[in-house]
Amino acid sequence: MASPLLDRHLHLKAIDTFIDPVQPRERAIITHGHADHARSGHGAVLATPDTIAIMKTRYGEACAGSFQPVEYGEPVSIDDVRITLHPAGHVLGSAQVLIEHRGQRVVVTGDYKRLPDRTAAPFELVPCDLLVTEATFGLPVFQHPAPSDEIARLVRSLEANPDRAHLIGAYALGKAQRVISLLREGGHDAPIYLHGALLRLCALYEERGIPLGDLRPATGVAKPELAGRVVIAPPSALKDRWSRRLPDPVLAMASGWMSVKQRARQRGVELPLIISDHADWNELRETIADTGAETIWVTHGREDALVYHCRQQGLVAEPLNIQGYEEGEEDER
Amino acid sequence: MKAFAQLLELLALTPSRNRKIAALAEYFAKTPDPDRGYALAVLTGALSFRNVKPAKLKEIVLGEVDPHLFALSYDYVGDLGETIALIWPHHGGTEELPSLTDLIELFNTTSKGELPRLISSLLTRAEINERWAVVKLATGALRIGVSARLAKTALAEMSGKDLQAIEEVWHGLRIPYAELFTWLEDRGERPDIDHAARFHPMMLSNPIDEARDLEKLDPADFSAEWKWDGIRVQLVAARGNVSLFSRTGDDIGPAFPDVVEAMMGDAVLDGELLVGADFAPGPFNDLQQRLNRKVASPKHLKDLPAFVRVYDMLFDGSEDIRALEWTERRARLEAFFTRHRQTRLDLSEVLDFGDWPTLAEHRRRGADEHGHEGVMVKLRTSPYVPGRPKGLWYKWKRDPNLVDAILMYAQRGHGKRSSFYSDFTFGVWKGNEIVPIGKAYFGFTDAELKQLDKWVRTHTLQAFGPVREVEKSLVFEVAFDSAQESARHKSGVALRFPRINRIRWDKPAGEAATLEEMQVFIGAT
Numbered sequence A: 001m002a003s004p005l006l007d008r009h010l011h012l013k014a015i016d017t018f019i020d021p022v023q024p025r026e027r028a029i030i031t032h033g034h035a036d037h038a039r040s041g042h043g044a045v046l047a048t049p050d051t052i053a054i055m056k057t058r059y060g061e062a063c064a065g066s067f068q069p070v071e072y073g074e075p076v077s078i079d080d081v082r083i084t085l086h087p088a089g090h091v092l093g094s095a096q097v098l099i100e101h102r103g104q105r106v107v108v109t110g111d112y113k114r115l116p117d118r119t120a121a122p123f124e125l126v127p128c129d130l131l132v133t134e135a136t137f138g139l140p141v142f143q144h145p146a147p148s149d150e151i152a153r154l155v156r157s158l159e160a161n162p163d164r165a166h167l168i169g170a171y172a173l174g175k176a177q178r179v180i181s182l183l184r185e186g187g188h189d190a191p192i193y194l195h196g197a198l199l200r201l202c203a204l205y206e207e208r209g210i211p212l213g214d215l216r217p218a219t220g221v222a223k224p225e226l227a228g229r230v231v232i233a234p235p236s237a238l239k240d241r242w243s244r245r246l247p248d249p250v251l252a253m254a255s256g257w258m259s260v261k262q263r264a265r266q267r268g269v270e271l272p273l274i275i276s277d278h279a280d281w282n283e284l285r286e287t288i289a290d291t292g293a294e295t296i297w298v299t300h301g302r303e304d305a306l307v308y309h310c311r312q313q314g315l316v317a318e319p320l321n322i323q324g325y326e327e328g329e330e331d332e333r
Numbered sequence B: 001m002k003a004f005a006q007l008l009e010l011l012a013l014t015p016s017r018n019r020k021i022a023a024l025a026e027y028f029a030k031t032p033d034p035d036r037g038y039a040l041a042v043l044t045g046a047l048s049f050r051n052v053k054p055a056k057l058k059e060i061v062l063g064e065v066d067p068h069l070f071a072l073s074y075d076y077v078g079d080l081g082e083t084i085a086l087i088w089p090h091h092g093g094t095e096e097l098p099s100l101t102d103l104i105e106l107f108n109t110t111s112k113g114e115l116p117r118l119i120s121s122l123l124t125r126a127e128i129n130e131r132w133a134v135v136k137l138a139t140g141a142l143r144i145g146v147s148a149r150l151a152k153t154a155l156a157e158m159s160g161k162d163l164q165a166i167e168e169v170w171h172g173l174r175i176p177y178a179e180l181f182t183w184l185e186d187r188g189e190r191p192d193i194d195h196a197a198r199f200h201p202m203m204l205s206n207p208i209d210e211a212r213d214l215e216k217l218d219p220a221d222f223s224a225e226w227k228w229d230g231i232r233v234q235l236v237a238a239r240g241n242v243s244l245f246s247r248t249g250d251d252i253g254p255a256f257p258d259v260v261e262a263m264m265g266d267a268v269l270d271g272e273l274l275v276g277a278d279f280a281p282g283p284f285n286d287l288q289q290r291l292n293r294k295v296a297s298p299k300h301l302k303d304l305p306a307f308v309r310v311y312d313m314l315f316d317g318s319e320d321i322r323a324l325e326w327t328e329r330r331a332r333l334e335a336f337f338t339r340h341r342q343t344r345l346d347l348s349e350v351l352d353f354g355d356w357p358t359l360a361e362h363r364r365r366g367a368d369e370h371g372h373e374g375v376m377v378k379l380r381t382s383p384y385v386p387g388r389p390k391g392l393w394y395k396w397k398r399d400p401n402l403v404d405a406i407l408m409y410a411q412r413g414h415g416k417r418s419s420f421y422s423d424f425t426f427g428v429w430k431g432n433e434i435v436p437i438g439k440a441y442f443g444f445t446d447a448e449l450k451q452l453d454k455w456v457r458t459h460t461l462q463a464f465g466p467v468r469e470v471e472k473s474l475v476f477e478v479a480f481d482s483a484q485e486s487a488r489h490k491s492g493v494a495l496r497f498p499r500i501n502r503i504r505w506d507k508p509a510g511e512a513a514t515l516e517e518m519q520v521f522i523g524a525t
């Protein structure tokens, strides 16, 4: 079951390199810019150029000793280990890591999704022997609906409540830009107002070639002007004093967790938008089958159900139980 | 069905009462008959149709989903109906779901054996939100916090009609309420209701706050009566037809022909239904036995005769006297009793008291010696107002009985509490054993609920589905109104209205009560 190449802490012993390490390490490969994957303080970081740009934006230019930008699909050889990054479809710059060594192929998916998303390069299926898969939505109750349907619900609510603002809770990296891009795709071209915490990353997305349309800071805008408008803020600002500047806001939240009404209610969300940047149960299962991997390591989320499912399919499967990833479900990253 | 599913979701998620009302009003305004009428009936719980038990629904799902994966999912989601709606693995029927009206018709006309197949096909055809609504409808358990009052308020909002006017006609209406909507939309006359022959919403009391209320209230302005331990009823007699209604307007006449047939004279009366010979009420359990049957058995009629202790009068003959003051209504009631000799009705006694301490003494002795629930205190000038108006009627309940009991099992709650362990079974010592004596699910604050939930999770011995058996070490001070012998409980004791008074984090389980100590409470009523 053990791989001579990779251990259960995602440590590549042969080249002493960690993938998404939680603690500062000499050498790290970073799958994407979310805080539970990309931390500051590593020595040498290997990642896609977009991920490196995101890390520098979030943590500063000096957040690692050195950076090695690697484009998707361009192999890098270190001793007799070959590393290739492939798009994961999760957020801008997100990558799966393919590791090849003496004929063995290992893929670490990082976070991924397979639904089309104009803000991230589309997921590529990478056949392998050992697959390390995420399991954020690893329960059969998670079957995400089409994002376009969810956006249609938002647009309907906007039309039905012209005197109220719509405040959407969305994470600063990825989800916010995805929601904006989906709205634009759905024909909503009015200005969209942003909480200050989202400004820098939205600007970065635009710089890296992803158009988001007319975006404005929400701060300093007179209350009546925000009626009938979409305002996006980090989820923590939903119930915060910050939201008092909005006219009678409809509280919405864009997240895969929103399919569970009980969770929506606990957070006081009136308009749950089931928009996820992670694979749902069906995608997770399909991907596992499609890679042809015979050994599956499950990490990052609800590991039990997915491990159980894999074993039912006759695969070798183990949970990794890595500490430090996505503790609470509040953080969909 | 789509619009109804959207409405259900909005009602479930919108915390604001006003927005719920607005959403309901909009739905009623936009939805055609008879769908809106059926929706109104379903939302207010006025309609019962053939449905499936949640356990049966689970069985249907387990035919399609691995049981272990289902168990993990249920544990995560916490609510059975929602788990089923989310986990259903087949989607994408081409047909749209039937309308609400057709759906209810389908539930009613499909045989029990065919129901699972119908539900499977509906779940497959449904979109994600509709699936949740189908599950809610199929199990007949909506539980989304819409009271009849809220729905009527929405109708008033939609039509601009007075809420009171809607209340007035309400109990004379028939599902799907076509004549109601005709009137509300000014397309026709107000439904013609024979007012004296209908159920009229009852007037309810507020609990008295001894510390705050008593000093502000002048005893001379109030009258007092015993609070009896039966059920509140309304007797409606008009032109020889007599009906007996429960507080919620259900006709329970067929279960109490002894009362209905003995009623003399035309009137609408408010009173307490009790069981016992010669107007001497027996324990609540006797009444419960009669309430358990839809139609009275000859044996019950003989051994457990029922009667009504009358508190108030709403109609004298066909005259509506609800606007009169209580003293005037009482005088009319007394005159009615002199006019018509009653064998199964008697008048509720008016208690004599000059000041609050005297009434407090009545209340204490009434509770200790006769098992009264307490006293009712009524403003002499009060009109009969439906609902629970402030400042007119008060109930001053007896002090509760208390017992220290040990937490044995905890179960997850429903609705808002479904992610917490909030239903608690507790017991007392019987020798070296602990035997359960009751179950309570309220009496604690939200903060305490969280603490209890945490305690349960860290002191679990074993779990059976949603129930956990816990270490027998946490003591609750349980308050209850009375205790009765019960063959159904292993302990032989059943408590009435148990609630958790205090959590005794400090108290060792060894100091909790024993079953022998419980005996003193039995027969106190």
Ligand SMILES: [Zn+2]
Binding pocket: A032, A034, A037, A090, A111, A332, A333
């Ligand atoms: Zn992520």
Ligand SMILES: [Zn+2]
Binding pocket: A034, A036, A037, A111, A300, A326, A332, A333
């Ligand atoms: Zn993550």
